[in-house]
Amino acid sequence: MSDSKTLHLTAFMRPVSLHTGAWRYPGAYPDANFNLAHLQSFxxxxxxxxxxxxxxxxxxxxLNMPVDALKRSHTVTSFEPFTxxxxxxxxTSRIGLAATASTTYDEPYHVARRFASLDHISGGRAAWNILRR
Structure with missing residues (x-):
């Protein structure tokens, strides 16, 4: 089936949710951004x-948010991406592992080294989200 189309799916997370109040949803894990067991399950x-x-x-x-909003948010911070x-x-064994990394605050060599390490550790599943400003 050479003319069939394939849909590729990527979960865009930070690492759990982008919505500031998602932790309030019934059944949500308020500590999920810093709970490795939850992230492994996800x-x-x-x-x-x-x-x-x-x-x-x-x-x-x-994040550029009012302090009172930051106090109620679980998106303030999370694990460092490469760790x-x-x-x-x-x-996992096949899912790709993508992260944002900036050469604005790190030397290109250091960014390349981190991605090379992740690529070797994961068996070739590392991907770099490059942003241009």
Whole structure:
């Protein structure tokens, strides 16, 4: 079937949710951004559902939000992407592991080294989200 189309799915997470108040949803895990067991469970479910990749967005500062809103948010911070993706690679076998990395604050060599390490640890599943400003 050479003319069939393939749909590729990537879970865009940071690492759990982008919505500031998602932790308030009944059955949600308020500590999920810093709970490795939950994150391992989530990525196993994504892989079982045939997702192609898990993308962890990252930013190098606290979100631009009012302080009172930050106090109620679970999206203020999360694990560092390379540490988390390396840990998640140990509990998965085929899902891609993508992260944002900036050469604005790190030398290109250091970014390349981190991705090369993740790529070797994960068996070739590392992907780089490159942003142009």
């Amino acid at each position: 990525i196993r479910k994504l892989e079982a559902a045939k997702f192609d990749a898990f993308f962890m967005a990252d930013h190098l500062a606290v 988390l993706l390396s840990a998640l690679s140990a509990v």
